Amino acid sequence: MRQLKPELGAWVSIGSYIILSLAKLYIGYMSNSEALKADGWNNFTDILASTAILIGLLIAKKPRDDNHPYGHSRAEHISSLIAAFIMMSIGVDVLINVMQTLKGGEYVKPDWIAVWTAGASAIFMFFVYMFNKRLAMMTNSQALAAAAKDHLSDVLVSVGTVAGVIGAQLHIRWLDPVTAFVIGFMICKTAWDIFREASHTLTDGFDDNMLKQYKQEIERIDGVEQVVDIKGRMYGNEVAIDVTICVAPYLNVVTSHDIADRVEQLLEQKYGVVHAHVHIEPYKQNHMFRGE
Incomplete structure (x- = not known):
């Protein structure tokens, strides 16, 4: 139809x-x-x-x-x-x-x-x-x-x-x-x-509850140690997400990139987010979540 x-x-x-x-x-x-x-x-x-x-x-x-x-x-x-x-x-x-x-x-x-x-x-x-x-x-x-x-x-x-x-x-x-x-x-x-x-x-306002939900879902992905920052904005009826995740520091570039791809796939398939930018950092015990 x-x-x-x-x-x-x-x-x-x-x-x-x-x-x-x-x-x-x-x-x-x-x-x-x-x-x-x-x-x-x-x-x-x-x-x-x-x-x-x-x-x-x-x-x-x-x-x-x-x-x-x-x-x-x-x-x-x-x-x-x-x-x-x-x-x-x-x-x-x-x-x-x-x-x-x-x-x-x-x-x-x-x-x-x-x-x-x-x-x-x-x-x-x-x-x-x-x-x-x-x-x-x-x-x-x-x-x-x-x-x-x-x-x-x-x-x-x-x-x-x-x-x-x-x-x-x-x-x-x-x-x-x-x-x-x-x-x-x-x-x-x-x-x-x-x-x-x-x-x-x-003015780039976004639903804080949705960001918390995104964060919880992303941290369940295998290989994601922590989400240290996540931001969202709307472009018309489309959602754009910027997220910074931490992965194990010994992982190579290919493996880290695969984890980032899984984050993008999760956001797109479950929440319809087609504009997602994933930044990767090495995991450190003293990392703090920037959204808090």
């Missing part, structure tokens, strides 16, 4: 947002629903975020060159940052509009069609969210995972829109701004989580 690519998820997102933003803006203006119009503009800005993610994924596919010896995979993380910034601006804008609404404003009762539109949008975006979440896991794409989180925020926004419009129909005016405030806060929280994860990776 043909392997799915993360760009498919980005195209699905862009197509979905174009349809939803046009429908919500048109029906929002026709039904006098401020909540639905805001939801439509929210989807319109999501088109920009999804386009940024698609560009990042396409750049990440470019092969290595003289200026990028490790490839262009980190463009995917940069696109995640852009998506986070756009999401944060949306969330802040929602919160500002809520504060303005709480200060007072003209009350306009929207039509019920706004409820059905927002409800249908929530259901539709939930399926898009599930599709991209699964595709992100299959392709190990951080940018697509960030897009999936954004989709879930859009589902919550549409659900909040439904609640707000129903509240307006029942003359419960406080329900709309309170729901909008919660949605705005959740959008900002999601944007912050995406920003933190992408910036952590771009």
Whole structure:
């Protein structure tokens, strides 16, 4: 079966947002629903975020060159940052509009069609969210995972829109701004989580628990006396590991090289690490692990 690519998820997102933003803006203006119009503009800005993610994924596919010896995979993380910034601006804008609404404003009762539109949008975006979440896991794409989180925020926004419009129909005016405030806060929280994860990776942050697991597995290899240093970093969805191992000082170059090959094979076959650099040192009793 043909392997799915993360760009498919980005195209699905862009197509979905174009349809939803046009429908919500048109029906929002026709039904006098401020909540639905805001939801439509929210989807319109999501088109920009999804386009940024698609560009990042396409750049990440470019092969290595003289200026990028490790490839262009980190463009995917940069696109995640852009998506986070756009999401944060949306969330802040929602919160500002809520504060303005709480200060007072003209009350306009929207039509019920706004409820059905927002409800249908929530259901539709939930399926898009599930599709991209699964595709992100299959392709190990951080940018697509960030897009999936954004989709879930859009589902919550549409659900909040439904609640707000129903509240307006029942003359419960406080329900709309309170729901909008919660949605705005959740959008900002999601944007912050995406920003933190992408910036952590771009600054060469790595899961310390995984490094400890790698170290324990490597030290079980026959001929490895000790792991004195191990570091990891992410290049897009690929892991790169630098490890320094100690072997018996009387071993010849060929035998030491075979041990290093077994370390690389372990990391690749068990953990999918295709970029591993193994440095060999002679074992000494007073060697200390540099990661401690």
